[in-house]
Amino acid sequence: MSSSLSRPSYSSSSRTSSPFFSNHSSLINGDTRRSLSLLSASPQELCLRSQRKSVQSSVVLQDGAVVVTNSSPIEKLKDGLLSIPSQEVVAELGGGEHESTVSITVVGASGDLAKKKIFPALFALYYEGCLPQHFTIYGYARSKMTDGELRHMVSKTLTCRIDKRANCSEKMEEFLKRCFYHTGQYDSQEHFVALDKKLKEHEGGRLSNRLFYLSIPPNIFVDAVKCASSSASSLSGWTRVIVEKPFGRDSKTSAALTNSLKHYLEEDQIFRIDHYLGKELVENLSVLRFSNLIFEPLWSRQYIQNVQFIFSEDFGTEGRGGYFDHYGIIRDIMQNHLLQILALFAMETPVSLDAEDIRNEKVKVLRSMRPIQLEDVVIGQYKGTAKGGVTYPGYTDDTTVPKDSLTPTFAAAALFIDNSRWDGVPFLMKAGKALHTRSAEIRVQFRHVPGNLYNRNSGGTNLDQTTNELVIRVQPDEGIYLKINNKVPGLGMRLDQSHLNLLYSTRYSKEIPDAYERLLLDAIEGERRLFIRSDELDAAWALFTPLLKEVEEKKMIPELYPYGSRGPVGAHYLAAKHNVQWGDL
Ligand SMILES: NC(=O)C1=CN([C@@H]2O[C@H](COP(=O)(O)OP(=O)(O)OC[C@H]3O[C@@H](n4cnc5c(N)ncnc54)[C@H](OP(=O)(O)O)[C@@H]3O)[C@@H](O)[C@H]2O)C=CC1
Ligand SMILES: O=C1O[C@H](COP(=O)(O)O)[C@@H](O)[C@H](O)[C@H]1O
Helix, strand or coil: CCHHHCCCCCCHHHHHHCCCCCCCCCEECHHHHHHHHHHHHCHHHHHHHHHCCCCCCEEEEECCEEEEECCCHHHHCCCCCEECCCCCCCCEEECCEECEEEEEEEECCCCHHHHHHHHHHHHHHHHCCCCCCCEEEEEEECCCCCHHHHHHHHHHCCCCCCCCCCCHHHHHHHHHHCEEEEECCCCCHHHHHHHHHHHHHHHCCCEEEEEEEECCCHHHHHHHHHHHHHHHCCCCCCEEEEECCCCCCCHHHHHHHHHHHHHHCCHHHEEEECHHHHCHHHHHHHHHHHCCCCCHHHCCCCCEEEEEEEEECCCCCCCCHHHHHHHHHHHHHHHHHHHHHHHHHHCCCCCCCCHHHHHHHHHHHHHCECCCCHHHEEEEEEECEEECCEEECCHHHCCCCCCCCCCCCEEEEEECECCCCCCCCCEEEEEECCECCCEEEEEEEECCCCCCHHHCCCCCCCCCCCCCEEEEEEECCCEEEEEEEEECCCCCCCEEEEEEEEEHHHHCCCCCCCHHHHHHHHHHHCCCCCEECHHHHHHHHHHHHHHHHHHHHCCCCCEEEECCECCCCHHHHHHHHCCCCCCCC
């Protein structure tokens, strides 16, 4: 364990352990509350107020300083008195002096993810006033680049939601002035020491908090963590590391990665990102379930016939064939994104919205899952096709993919949760690249109405087939709709199926933030709810590793499907075997 990281970290789950604030418990009263409203115009709070309504954050007084914390004052204000435990400091604003700073280092800044997602998300947070008063962003990679070149690169990546908004270029200029670049090797202590020196200069003696985003290939994660932790971690505030997937290829490699990371970091310094957890509709899943009386009572085997998690992309592995061939669609999408959504969907009510309470429930669901049977899995691989005069390449046409590759680019699977709530309910997953459309959705198909009166004279509608279905469309065109049977207006009695439709674009004028914005902000705030804990990861791999091993050892041949099609027909047989029809057809 590196000495620089042996200090306690100040997670929401370990708030009382902070040596810096352990004596700073205070009482909040009416005066303090008045101060809170006076402070409400600060940019940080505006951001927290408008976007993060789920009472995760608050502003409290601590020894004369105002501190943005991660807990809800509302919950604690019951008797007009709030006892604040020592808190993880997000920003400390005292007597007009701004004492803390956050340095964000994007390790692998020259890469695809950094350009496509991380820098645009950081800019969006800046634009929305969500970044602390004092922050610095450093790009770190081996490529030689000046600060100016990094800024030029970042300025070109603004393809996201902010670029058409008021004062965008002005804000961009301000943002870019806070971005710097440091050239270095990922395994060089010396280069990280040099980074540390630069960070310190920017921090200017303030309490320093440091976030490292590992946007690099997984084989160099540990080298980078080792150097960052021993040569560039904060000596006064927190140090956190965001780790991108893949977290290993199976149980063994994942455990090895976790062990190596834990050699240099405490678990609560590791933020394992699954960006699907940052998507608006995925975040909303718990709200839908636990804040609406009408859903939770139906959320079990008693009323739900099956649940479907569907991911499709209308493009192939273009440009990422090298990475993808080593992993395949089961590891790339199912074992993480879809399984995480399943866990949120199926978990029991957590004790609270605290990260640990939620993750405890997710782990329980994952550990209750039945081993996946090979006969409950279909795999496919896209092949080249020509349509409308355009030729679309097959997976193995990619020059970085071996010609005889058996790597699945499509998979469908039936999973089961062996607990009393979900006994016997098929949870179907389907994920594929180079399909006819790009979408991600959750479909909940309810049982048919017993003894339905209207089956007798519904004018041809078979109510056993037209059961209620709740669709949570994660992307695109985010929305939630419920299929119901309804009388067609008129003198006769004819039923049809209609939608009660909550389409976000018509209901909300606010743009939907990118998942990376939410997750980066959470990491800065120390909110771990949407990050994967190591036992969740272990449980996810324990479920998929035996299946992956079997598929690979038996050299299972994927069913070929044409680029742009709906995927292999085998997926329909799999669903039919479980008395299910895919809802997206
Ligand atoms: N791109 C995406 O859409 C997604 C990516 N991810 C994950 O995020 C991480 C980053 O992805 P991405 O940006 O696509 O990755 P890249 O392949 O673009 O790599 C990022 C940077 O790492 C350095 N690098 C690349 N290969 C090596 C190597 N063999 N040895 C040392 N350094 C290397 C390069 O910088 P330099 O040469 O300048 O040092 C490169 O610019 C990966 O773990 C990936 O799996 C996860 C989800 C989506
Ligand atoms: O993690 C990954 O996700 C992307 C899809 O993300 P989305 O937010 O664009 O839906 C996928 O293309 C990639 O293969 C995978 O690694």
